[in-house]
Amino acid sequence: MSWTRRILRVNLTEGSISEEPLNMEWADQYIGQRGLATRYFVEETDPTCDPLGPDNKLIFATGPLTGTMASTGGRYSVITKGPLTGAIACSNSGGFIGAELKSAGWDMVICEGRSPSPVMLHIVDDKVKLLPADDLWGKSVWDTDRLIHEKLHDPQIRIAAIGRSAEAGCLYAAIINDLHRAAGRSGVGTVMASKNLKAMAVRGTQGVGNIKDPKSFMQVTAEQKQVLAENAVTGQGLPAMGTQVLMNVINEIGALPTNNMREVQFKDANKISAEAMAEPRDSDGKPNLTTNAACFGCTIACGRISTIDKGHFTVENKPEYWGNSGGLEYEAAWALGADTGVGDLDALTYANFVCNEDGFDPISFGATVAAAMELFEEGVITTGQTDGMELRFGSAEALAWCAEKVASGEGFGADLGLGSKRLCEKYGRPELSMTVKGQEFPAYDPRGVQGMGLTYATSNRGACHLRSYTVASEVLGIPEKTDPLSVDGKAGLVKAFQDATAAVDSTGLCVFTTFAWSLDNIAPQVDAACEGGWTAEKLLEAGERIWNLERDYNMRAGLTGADDSLPKRLLKDAAKTGPAEGKVAGLDEMLPEYYQLRGWTPDGQLTAETRSRFGLPA
Amino acid sequence: MLRSLNINPDKCTGCLQCEMACSFENEGVFNPAKSRIKIFTFHDEGRFVPYTCTQCDEAWCLHACPVEAIRMNRETGAMEILDSVCVGCKVCTIACPFGTVNYNQTTGKVIKCDLCGGDPQCAQACPTEAITYVDADATGLEKMRAWASKTDNQAHAN
Numbered sequence: 203m204s205w206t207r208r209i210l211r212v213n214l215t216e217g218s219i220s221e222e223p224l225n226m227e228w229a230d231q232y233i234g235q236r237g238l239a240t241r242y243f244v245e246e247t248d249p250t251c252d253p254l255g256p257d258n259k260l261i262f263a264t265g266p267l268t269g270t271m272a273s274t275g276g277r278y279s280v281i282t283k284g285p286l287t288g289a290i291a292c293s294n295s296g297g298f299i300g301a302e303l304k305s306a307g308w309d310m311v312i313c314e315g316r317s318p319s320p321v322m323l324h325i326v327d328d329k330v331k332l333l334p335a336d337d338l339w340g341k342s343v344w345d346t347d348r349l350i351h352e353k354l355h356d357p358q359i360r361i362a363a364i365g366r367s368a369e370a371g372c373l374y375a376a377i378i379n380d381l382h383r384a385a386g387r388s389g390v391g392t393v394m395a396s397k398n399l400k401a402m403a404v405r406g407t408q409g410v411g412n413i414k415d416p417k418s419f420m421q422v423t424a425e426q427k428q429v430l431a432e433n434a435v436t437g438q439g440l441p442a443m444g445t446q447v448l449m450n451v452i453n454e455i456g457a458l459p460t461n462n463m464r465e466v467q468f469k470d471a472n473k474i475s476a477e478a479m480a481e482p483r484d485s486d487g488k489p490n491l492t493t494n495a496a497c498f499g500c501t502i503a504c505g506r507i508s509t510i511d512k513g514h515f516t517v518e519n520k521p522e523y524w525g526n527s528g529g530l531e532y533e534a535a536w537a538l539g540a541d542t543g544v545g546d547l548d549a550l551t552y553a554n555f556v557c558n559e560d561g562f563d564p565i566s567f568g569a570t571v572a573a574a575m576e577l578f579e580e581g582v583i584t585t586g587q588t589d590g591m592e593l594r595f596g597s598a599e600a601l602a603w604c605a606e607k608v609a610s611g612e613g614f615g616a617d618l619g620l621g622s623k624r625l626c627e628k629y630g631r632p633e634l635s636m637t638v639k640g641q642e643f644p645a646y647d648p649r650g651v652q653g654m655g656l657t658y659a660t661s662n663r664g665a666c667h668l669r670s671y672t673v674a675s676e677v678l679g680i681p682e683k684t685d686p687l688s689v690d691g692k693a694g695l696v697k698a699f700q701d702a703t704a705a706v707d708s709t710g711l712c713v714f715t716t717f718a719w720s721l722d723n724i725a726p727q728v729d730a731a732c733e734g735g736w737t738a739e740k741l742l743e744a745g746e747r748i749w750n751l752e753r754d755y756n757m758r759a760g761l762t763g764a765d766d767s768l769p770k771r772l773l774k775d776a777a778k779t780g781p782a783e784g785k786v787a788g789l790d791e792m793l794p795e796y797y798q799l800r801g802w803t804p805d806g807q808l809t810a811e812t813r814s815r816f817g818l819p820a
Numbered sequence: 821m822l823r824s825l826n827i828n829p830d831k832c833t834g835c836l837q838c839e840m841a842c843s844f845e846n847e848g849v850f851n852p853a854k855s856r857i858k859i860f861t862f863h864d865e866g867r868f869v870p871y872t873c874t875q876c877d878e879a880w881c882l883h884a885c886p887v888e889a890i891r892m893n894r895e896t897g898a899m900e901i902l903d904s905v906c907v908g909c910k911v912c913t914i915a916c917p918f919g920t921v922n923y924n925q926t927t928g929k930v931i932k933c934d935l936c937g938g939d940p941q942c943a944q945a946c947p948t949e950a951i952t953y954v955d956a957d958a959t960g961l962e963k964m965r966a967w968a969s970k971t972d973n974q975a976h977a978n
Binding site for chain 2: 269270271273298301305358381405406407408409410411416420427431441492493494495496497498499500501503505507508509525526527
């Protein structure tokens with residue numbers, strides 16, 4: 203067993219803290235992290251609850267391999283009901299705090315209720331306290347991190363916190379840990395703010411033991427690290443170029459959504475790519491990228507550590523932004539860049555820093571700015587609303603201004619903090635919002651990568667690439683190449699990716715390993731660590747169970763099959779250039795087959811039979 | 821041949837595989853808090869630096885110990901703590917100029933790198949060769965090779 207078998211329950215309303223044993227029957231069915239926390243969440247919360255009310259809960263969950271030597275074993279997930287979507291939200295993050303929590307002896311922290319005043323949760327192994335955090339309220343994540351380290355006199359403590367955007371009600375606020383890693387999507391930070399919980403600070407000194415078979419665990423994890431090292435993507439592409447290795451590739455295949463998805467190719471993609479990040483700047487001869495960096499236990503190390511040119515207009519006379527911090531990853535570079543038409547690498551890096559500093563999701567933010575830019579160009583939003591700022595596609599000044607506004611929540615920042623769907627509705631043009639279930643699209647245009655259309659439409663947390671990354675197959679040929687422009691077989695492909703990913707997200711490992719690993723590589727690592735006879739088949743079955751449980755929750759929360767849709771722009775307006783020219787997203791051709799493969803009704807509801815097959819709660 | 825840990829911070833990604841390997845070897849659990857090697861992150865500079873005991877010949881810790889609980893292993897050159905003798909007085913932690921001897925409150929003894937008896941697990945676990953275990957007389961060899969490759973010996977030909 204590499205679960206600690208202990209759950210920490212924090213009732214914020216009462217200010218009480220208690221410990222309880224982990225439900226091992228559920229662990230055998232739902233693994234840990236995403237799956238197991240969802241099982242607890244479904245058991246304990248009313249699906250119709252207000253996401254920002256005291257009845258919603260916020261769960262921080264590690265997986266059985268979190269905190270171990272398995273490569274990438276440092277992940278944790280945050281499970282809650284999302285304010286952006288009204289659906290289940292599940293945001294996964296790396297960095298170091300997940301492993302620290304496990305090392306402190308906890309599989310999971312369940313936060314419930316709402317504190318009457320700002321607090322922070324302080325965990326040192328078994329010693330857990332709620333401390334007043336009135337002095338931290340109103341501070342950025344970066345200031346909060348520094349002040350907590352000073353206040354607790356503990357340079358080694360790991361911190362997850364929310365920033366000013368969450369406090370101001372931005373609906374896509376993130377929880378940032380270790381300064382620049384994020385449980386980024388679906389507004390989990392907004393939920394944390396609604397509970398008056400400013401931060402969680404964790405120090406674990408017990409370590410992670412209880413490995414079922416330590417000798418075979420060390421052997422099999424070493425073998426699998428070698429598999430990652432020898433794979434072209436995880437051994438070379440990701441460490442050298444990060445996820446940004448994709449920018450030019452996706453642009454070339456005509457699937458890089460541009461200018462709020464009006465176009466599928468961006469003329470300045472090469473200026474915001476991994477290659478551009480490595481190019482020495484004219485001003486100081488240094489490249490944007492300083493080095494790559496790993497999360498806890500990760501032998502891939504795709505993270506980017508970057509600087510902004512000190513002379514760039516965004517940071518002139520602002521030395522607090524002159525140092526290194528978390529740089530652009532592909533999704534952020536796309537949302538902040540291609541989708542807004544901005545080809546200024548330093549401006550994108552600045553916006554990315556601000557997203558980390560004040561805790562909001564760069565994907566939803568960039569896509570919302572893109573929608574605002576289209577509303578501005580259509581004359582619906584005017585300089586009257588924007589303090590005179592011209593929100594034009596391609597304007598680096600507008601991007602930087604928007605980031606600062608969302609960070610503080612002031613003025614037009616409150617509108618931008620609504621997200622694309624509510625912003626476009628407010629200004630009477632809902633068709634301009636590029637969202638599913640209220641969450642903004644990520645960086646792959648479904649007209650050029652057809653499987654991603656079905657991925658977005660059926661994702662349980664709203665539009666998301668990480669629920670079934672069929673790009674791996676359709677573009678990179680992993681595990682085998684499929685035609686990105688064809689809808690044939692994509693229903694099965696999406697289902698297979700969704701189920702496998704749900705399993706991976708529940709183990710404590712990073713989904714990026716799956717460029718090199720299948721469940722056949724992961725199962726022996728889980729099995730060496732945990733009781734339960736973990737085979738690839740058992741993991742996959744757990745993944746499918748998790749997917750159905752999430753879906754079931756969403757249906758009970760009031761969503762229907764009609765929410766499995768895409769904006770008209772993608773269904774009706776054909777791609778104008780590139781290999782996908784003339785194509786629309788063929789969702790209608792995939793969705794019925796997908797429902798059938800899932801064992802759902804033609805309108806997307808779970809059947810009693812499916813529910814009983816997976817032993818889902820009645 | 822005596823060997824030394826050779827640390828190249830430029831190659832470190834801060835993944836902490838070394839800290840886990842160290843604690844697993846010595847404590848039987850994955851526990852960076854009890855690792856003899858530490859990775860330091862200099863966030864503003866974008867640098868990660870592994871740091872541990874370099875096994876001084878004239879070791880301050882050894883000389884400071886009032887009960888002779890620190891001895892040199894003749895095979896590996898490592899200064900090793902004899903747990904049965906150590907009284908946990910921590911004088912060695914004060915004497916060491918580098919901070920690489922530390923107290924372990926669980927056992928009441930001090931801990932430091934002992935090169936795992938000649939097969940240091942941190943070097944085994946490091947995925948980027950930021951930590952290697954090499955000939956003690958030639959720890960500079962790779963740096964020399966790198967600079968040698970940049971040395972222009974074509975100048976005479978022109």
